[in-house]
Amino acid sequence: MGERLGEHAVVIGGSIAGLVSARVLADYFDVVTILERDHIESRPAVHKSTPQGNHLHAIQVGGLQVLSALYPGFCAKLCAMGAVPLRLTKDFPVYRPDGVAYSLTGAVREPRDLGLELYSQSRGLLEHCLRECTLTLSNVRAQCDSPVERLIVSKTRVEGVCYKSGGEPHTIRAELVLDCGGRGSRAPRWLDEMGFTAPEETIIGVDFAYSSTRFHIPNHNGDLGPFSFVVGPPPEYTRGGALAQIENDLWLVSLGGRFRDYPPADEAGFMAFAQALPAPRLYEIIKDAERVEPISHFRFPTSVLRQYERLTSFPQGFLVLGDAISSFNPVYGQGMSSAALQACALGAILAERVNSPQGLDGIAAAFFPKAAEVVSTPWMLAANFDFAYPQTTGTRPPVPPEILRYLLALDALTAEDIETHKTLVEVFGLARPLSALWEEPLRSQVLARLNRTDNGA
Numbered sequence: 001m002g003e004r005l006g007e008h009a010v011v012i013g014g015s016i017a018g019l020v021s022a023r024v025l026a027d028y029f030d031v032v033t034i035l036e037r038d039h040i041e042s043r044p045a046v047h048k049s050t051p052q053g054n055h056l057h058a059i060q061v062g063g064l065q066v067l068s069a070l071y072p073g074f075c076a077k078l079c080a081m082g083a084v085p086l087r088l089t090k091d092f093p094v095y096r097p098d099g100v101a102y103s104l105t106g107a108v109r110e111p112r113d114l115g116l117e118l119y120s121q122s123r124g125l126l127e128h129c130l131r132e133c134t135l136t137l138s139n140v141r142a143q144c145d146s147p148v149e150r151l152i153v154s155k156t157r158v159e160g161v162c163y164k165s166g167g168e169p170h171t172i173r174a175e176l177v178l179d180c181g182g183r184g185s186r187a188p189r190w191l192d193e194m195g196f197t198a199p200e201e202t203i204i205g206v207d208f209a210y211s212s213t214r215f216h217i218p219n220h221n222g223d224l225g226p227f228s229f230v231v232g233p234p235p236e237y238t239r240g241g242a243l244a245q246i247e248n249d250l251w252l253v254s255l256g257g258r259f260r261d262y263p264p265a266d267e268a269g270f271m272a273f274a275q276a277l278p279a280p281r282l283y284e285i286i287k288d289a290e291r292v293e294p295i296s297h298f299r300f301p302t303s304v305l306r307q308y309e310r311l312t313s314f315p316q317g318f319l320v321l322g323d324a325i326s327s328f329n330p331v332y333g334q335g336m337s338s339a340a341l342q343a344c345a346l347g348a349i350l351a352e353r354v355n356s357p358q359g360l361d362g363i364a365a366a367f368f369p370k371a372a373e374v375v376s377t378p379w380m381l382a383a384n385f386d387f388a389y390p391q392t393t394g395t396r397p398p399v400p401p402e403i404l405r406y407l408l409a410l411d412a413l414t415a416e417d418i419e420t421h422k423t424l425v426e427v428f429g430l431a432r433p434l435s436a437l438w439e440e441p442l443r444s445q446v447l448a449r450l451n452r453t454d455n456g457a
């Protein structure tokens with residue numbers, strides 16, 4: 001093949017995964033068309049199929065690194081649009097029943113600047129910025145109000161899509177169709193209709209719900225940083241909350257609760273829930289603040305992982321990416337970063353194929369194992385936090401007790417050692433692989449600490 005892998009690629013879904021994937025595909029196809037069923041406004045907004053966009057959406061360090069690499073100047077543009085810069089972890093106080101901490105487990109008690117920057121903004125702003133950056137590429141075009149209804153299939157090959165626009169049916173022929181249709185992706189159904197096997201699903205019942213709204217907080221005594229969490233340790237505490245400064249000098253408050261302890265969507269119930277959080281900080285700030293929009297509520301019953309990498313046969317010319325593969329418990333803020341990292345993995349595979357006679361043949365067998373690798377760390381981390389609650393249902397990823405002991409000792413070490421703290425934050429932020437927690441000299445430090453504990457020191 002030459003510099004290109006094909007004339008046309010189609011991306012189903014123009015949300016986070018679809019936009020980043022289109023950016024990656026644009027390097028290898030003459031034209032990339034994004035088909036999005038919703039109406040998309042040319043300003044930051046939550047569109048119909050992504051109601052989760054009303055709630056707290058933090059992009060992790062790893063996701064931000066991918067976006068910065070794919071879109072030079074991305075962070076500067078995000079800031080220019082109104083995003084608020086934050087330093088990890090000094091700008092992330094965690095208010096707990098036992099006082100303020102700078103790590104979710106409570107091990108770190110003083111603010112530390114780890115040299116890592118993040119940005120706080122609404123999901124609508126992030127997606128809007130991503131869309132603007134993607135659509136500056138001359139070979140990417142996006143059509144909204146264009147639901148894809150079915151795939152065009154010839155034997156075992158996907159050759160394009162049929163979609164509706166303006167009430168009329170249309171078709172596009174493409175060498176590659178990428179389904180970024182989110183958790184409700186039709187790929188399993190389409191596979192079944194084509195005579196292929198749909199992927200197995202791993203489901204974890206987390207029974208979680210968010211209620212969120214925005215406030216104007218004019219007088220906060222100058223002691224309010226741009227981001228605060230309120231949580232309590234599991235399994236006792238099922239509720240939490242976050243307060244994030246976002247664009248337009250507004251504050252987004254998301255309250256979360258598990259196992260039917262859901263935050264209400266009415267004013268009185270919302271405030272009462274905030275008042276009963278594990279620490280008073282958030283309630284004290286919002287009790288006299290002005291709410292500027294209705295309260296949105298979102299239920300998230302289950303995390304879902306679709307094991308595409310286990311399928312032994314798959315159509316040519318077709319891939320699936322983003323929430324369509326794995327939809328994580330949102331409380332850990334992993335989905336957008338996971339989608340960006342999956343797109344990055346796809347880019348690496350396409351780069352290898354561009355000068356190979358293989359072209360796009362067997363691309364699914366190359367991509368799905370890489371996507372599964374990307375997804376495995378956030379899935380494992382989230383599942384282990386979730387299973388700290390006995391009410392969580394489903395399959396717990398097998399983690400041997402000695403690994404758990406190691407991780408507990410490592411977490412305790414973060415209190416004394418900034419480098420360990422940074423490594424842990426980078427792994428949780430999907431910027432480094434899980435294996436970084438076992439690299440030297442960290443490994444020896446953790447084992448020495450475990451020895452000291454075993455010897456009663």
Ligand SMILES: Cc1cc2nc3c(=O)[nH]c(=O)nc-3n(C[C@H](O)[C@H](O)[C@H](O)COP(=O)(O)OP(=O)(O)OC[C@H]3O[C@@H](n4cnc5c(N)ncnc54)[C@H](O)[C@@H]3O)c2cc1C
Binds near residue numbers: 331
């Ligand atoms: C309450 C909540 C809070 C969250 N908070 C965070 C967070 O803090 N940080 C984080 O990283 N992640 C968070 N997430 C996850 C995050 O929202 C997703 O991971 C992210 O949106 C990436 O998803 P996606 O692009 O794969 O799918 P989606 O965002 O769901 O988008 C799928 C798109 O495909 C379109 N589509 C679907 N089918 C078709 C079709 N047939 N034709 C055309 N278009 C179609 C839809 O209209 C939609 O626009 C949260 C999720 C929830 C539920």
